[in-house]
Amino acid sequence: MEGMIEESETIEEFLARHSADVEDAVRKAAAAEIMPRFRRLAEHEVDQKSGPHDLVTDADRLAELYLTDTLAALLPGSVVVGEEAVHANPAVYEAIRGEAPVWIVDPVDGTRQFVHGDPGFCTLIALAHHGVVRASWTYAPVRDQLAVAVRGQGAHLDGARLRSGTPEPGRPLQVATSHPDFTTAEQKHALLGLRTEGVAPRPCGSAGLEYLAVARGELDATAFSWEAAWDHAAGLLLVEEAGGAHATSTGEPFRITGGNALPFTAARDAATARRLVALLSPPA
Incomplete structure (x- = not known):
């Protein structure tokens, strides 16, 4: 990850040089902190936040810390808004409305599924600036599927272009x-x-x-x-x-x-x- 963003570099130029580094970071976070705990969570590694349907695990916390450190270093001057950081300090959320580029991170989206051993969870990262999402990464580690979108450049799943199409007529x-x-x-x-x-x-x-x-x-x-x-x-x-x-x-x-x-x-x-x-x- 040498040669980080230059002072005059645009977000588009940064993404052209470093999107693969973000992909690498999300895969490493999942490999180091999420997948070793999948279907192996101990009771003390699971807590409730607002209630029994709102869970957090050590995988959520540690993956978010990993991504926070990595992403902030990758793009100097950026800030990170992670779900668990906001739970600890709601004021962190205000950075989304600020002037700096912001990484928006959900380390384990679908924590309830993760806790119950269901593979239907993922890690979400978005890079936004001035309230506009410029790029995003959706990684489903059990499936080893990575979807990437860059504004104005399309969406891809494992390198293949995604096209949503239109619903089939005549069916609900x-x-x-x-x-x-x-x-x-x-x-x-x-x-x-x-x-x-x-x-x-x-x-x-x-x-x-x-x-x-x-x-x-x-x-x-x-x-x-x-x-x-x-x-x-x-x-x-x-x-x-x-x-x-x-x-x-x-x-x-x-x-x-x-x-x-x-x-x-x-x-x-x-x-x-x-x-x-x-x-x-x-x-x-």
Whole structure:
């Protein structure tokens, strides 16, 4: 990782030189801190945060520390906003709205699945600047699959171009939605709009893997009711660069800086996104 970003270097130039270094970092973090604990977690390595459905493990904490040190060194002057760091100090989240380039990190997206020995988890990294996600990395270590998106340059899975396509006519839209345990009464009411003919909603798993499924054309859309940037930043760019679209319940694109009208959707194409927005905004 020699020859880090020069003072006059743009984010695009940095990515051209160092995207492979980020790929290397995420693979090494998973190999060193996540996979050795998969299906081998001791009881003392698992804790609750806000409740029994909100878990954190030593794998989350240690992988985030590894990535924080590596990414900050790779791009001097950048800051890191990681899920576990924000849990310890919520003020860390404000860096997303700041002037410095920011790495947004979810070390284990799908911790509940990870704890239960389910392979449906991933590591998410996004690089953003001035509220715009410029690049993202989604790594599913059990599958050894790595999806990379760079704004304006497309999305790729293990080097192959991703294209989300359009839903097949005549079949119900497959939509992954927020779990009812994590929604307000108002959001539950909005999500009920998806329980209609032609739509087949189901509870989501790892948000990062659901976004990857949309980008691959395996899932038609998501409908989520929370804003945490570490869950969404990487996947939203992946969907965009694969040809998809995202919109909040007022029809505006989702902003990683917050203040979004919820729920919001990410879909395989703009027409599907518009359809879901209409369903998520039922008459009062």
